[in-house]
Amino acid sequence: MTTQADINREIDELRGSGGPQPRRDYPPYRSSVLRYPTRDLHQVDPEGVELWAPCFGAADIDDAEADLTIQRSGEPLGERIIVTGRVTDGDGRPVRHQLVEIWQANASGRYWHQRDQHPAPLDPNFIGAGRCLTDGDGVYTFRTVKPGAYPWRNHVNAWRPAHIHFSLFGTDFTQRLVTQMYFPGDPLFDLDPIYQSVTDAKARELLVAAYDHSVTTPERSLGYRWDIVLSGTHRTPLEES
Secondary structure, eight states: OOOHHHHHHHHHHHHTTOOSSOOTTOTTSTTHHHHSOOSOOOOOOHHHHHHHOOOOOTTTSOGGGGBTTSSSSSOOSSOEEEEEEEEEOTTSOBOTTOEEEEEOOOTTSOOSSTTOOSSSOOOTTOOOEEEEEOOTTSEEEEEEEOOOOEEOTTSTTOEEOSEEEEEEOTTSGGGOEEEEEEOTTOTTGGGOHHHHTSOOHHHHHTTBOEEOTTTOBTTTBEEEEOOEEOSSTTOOOOOOO
């Protein structure tokens, strides 16, 4: 049986290997050895991709989809938050009209998904998914509740830090990028193999949002700012397949 001490030893051995992107074959993250590609990538016909490419505009996305607190008949339970930031390229130029999607657990750490059956309550007023388009300055904004930590069966007593999944689509499905945003000061960081699979400490910090009092709404919601950089030396760590 794998213990937390075993996981810690593996993490300590791998931390020094560096790398700004997650390791796809990171032993402490047990399922990574089953998920990462071991064969050559399949070449896609560029003209065929164009036929499948999504095209999103203002008419396709409703502004209400970015507010996860108003999607049901009542307000969800939990700490209300605002998450905002800019999507830029490596030179700091805004990525305009980019489709950004998020999904997350509820305040009790449970997903609205049939495969999530751990004994935490479902919130009938929180689905945990939203989307928006970046504006002319590359800015996205979501209103939601802070997700809770939740157990997963990677090893004994394994818990994921609170996080929100982000997806950016680009101009076609082959350009889709997925990553996770974390919250500052989480005590589970050192114990989480997924977070630690980004073995470069400075790169890991790029996954952590910053509290922003200017984004905070009085008597309503705490504000967090998290920028996403798609290229260059300060590129946000992404879950590459």
